[in-house]
Amino acid sequence: MRAIGTAAVAAQVVLVTAGAPLLAGTMRQVRARLEGRAGPGVGQPWRDLRKLLRKEAITPVGTGPAFRLAPLLLVSTTAVVAALVPLASTTTPVSGKADLILVVALLALGTVALALAGLDTGTAFGGMGASRGMTVAALVEPTILLAAVALSIPAGSTNLATIVGDGVRDPVRLASPAGLLATAALAVAVLAETGRLPVDNPSTHLELTMVHEAMVLEYAGPDLALVELGAQMRLAVLLGLLTSLAAPWGIATTASPAALALALVLLTAKVALLGTALAAAEVFWAKLRLFRVPELLAGSFLLALLAVTASYFLTGE
């Protein structure tokens, strides 16, 4: 029992870590093909990481611990989230600790660490990116928390394993107005949190328009590899969390090896599908004016608020 649970946790972390660069590669490849380009192939992010890891570590003069610790903190918090969140199994040794608020806090810790690192460089771009990143984060976090509350009301708990387990047993609940509204709000928040279009443009070379990239401009070599891996893992974990909440079918609720294996395969397929859909949609999106981003995020906050209201009324409590 416990051994399979531990194996599930390990499998989730390994799958997220190894699969995140492949997910990023798939998304870039989808975009390239839709734009009529050949594209570098799905494995390119892994090749980039290998290249960066072989390089000499360089830290800019005058930077302190915030700059050096941020990449580690980003990767480790995301790995912890990957372990906690019921991506493949709801019965793991840590599923009792998989509180939604804890997950949001861990993700916020990574964001703040990166923003502090941006400030630590003392460059105009670092400060500018940190300022923009924090503005976006300040608008995203309430949305995520509110959507979490909406999802936790029917389950009577903020524990993710309980919420997801409920969803597997009672799929009708997923299609309830509250569930749909909360999922929509979360989806927008995930776009903003991971720096995708229309909030941030991950493929831009224009330093003055960057949000996430501006914070990490000073990183090089293995540190940059960690930052990139961390960002890719965040995208993979958040897309995984979104599928767990919105389409939890196939997630192992019992401790059987066969169920776990099936869950892992399904997880890979669902995240790949969602990533491909996102990449395809992004081709047709443009980046919002920076001062319009709060309007978008306010919209998603409103959806989350409606989700909370709806779940109060519809559960009749």
Added chain:
Amino acid sequence: MHTTTHRTVTDIGPDELPGRAADLLVGGHRLALVAAHHDGPAAPGGRAVRVVYLFASGPPDTRTELHVRLDPEAPELPTLAHLSFPAGRFEREMRDLHGIVPLGHPLPHRLVRHFHWPRGWYPMHPEAGPPPPFAEPEGPYPFLEVEGEGVYEIPVGPVHAGLIEPGHFRFSVVGETIIKLKARLWFVHKGIEKLMEGRTPERGLPLAERVSGDTAVGHALAYCLAVEEATGTEVPEPARRARALLLELERLHNHVADLGALCNDVGHGVLHARAQHLREQLLRLNLEVTGHRLLRGGVVPGGAALCSVPGTARMRVLGREISDLVTLALGHTTVRDRFTGTARLDTAAARDLGCLGYVARASGVAADARVRHPFHAYGRALTVPVHTTGDVLARFLVRAEEIDASLALVEELGDRLSSGRWTAPLPPGRAPGAGTGMVEGWRGTITTRVELRGRDPLLTRVKIADPSFFNWPALPVALTDTIVPDFPLTNKSFNLSYAGNDL
């Protein structure tokens, strides 16, 4: 005072200059170019520093030159900066390159000379010699500091993240709003005008084609027109027609690339990819027409050469695809929102700064050398689109409409052309001569003035004024109160040349 076909030359003293210039400017002329010459003892008027002010207006095509002779030991001029903003910039350029002092200039800062340029070395002076080693800089070259609560500076460049020419931009911002932008250019001084000296007109052409790589036809044509006027060459009619065709082909490939780049700067990558595909087709067409993807070699002194003429059916297919691209871009809510109202340049500012080309036409100033200084009778086929809002959207729309106008012109011009080479030989021995060429390149009006001397004439002085020289000061003006993340989009909507600005 003497007059050529459409050019009037008047010799005046330095004291008369401000009055004469004011009369011309009030009379509807614009200052097209200022060129300084270091005349030796063998020159017609003896040894002197001679400054030529070229004023132009049209239609009808009128060009008026004021020649001012100065003491070669201590050349000093009364400034015209209070009459014309471009005059003040030409004076600063002249002081940095020739050592001519504008007296009473309101903004006597350096323009071309960077911090490391040696003190007292003026590269355009006849005795300048090769560049000396960097030593004894002229002193500090500070930026204006904006003070106040919450103001901070963002320095960007001269090395950028993308493949962009070098330029340093210093933003003073509060939050995300730009309070002041200072653009420091002149990182690419190549000494093109100096390299022109002593060349034959034929050998000057490759240099003219390379003033700004994307404007090979525009600069080559302005140079050739100037050489032809100086030598009294009559260009055959088919050659004039072929030149007009090449000029529009150059406008097409540059404007299409810009439309895509503007979409890319708001993160709409698929339209950029589509525009790149169309640009590649146009570049391959250019290769067929002139043997060079950027249309080099089509315009030659005394004539023009075409390897083939673009077919009507092919141009119509391209035209439809380009108009699809424009419709898709303007139909996208986010793209349209990003363009609308961004970085407005109002009409008064565009006129005062002497803006040219699509930047001027997007701000309601209908400046176009094809109308004002035509080298070919365009007739009714030429339309000049003008917008008045002065924002990024207006600059996008002007480009889009100019593409339609250029396609119509290409069809009309190509109709009566076949492949061939039409040149008139430059008549020898009519030296010394001077001539001016004014051409509506894709960025705006290019003005080139040449002076020739000798039986087999050699270039003694070539002065080139790219429209970017006039338009660069408009960029910070348009950006006031714009937010920092909109700067790249605005910069692309101006798309000014660094190389053409800094010769």
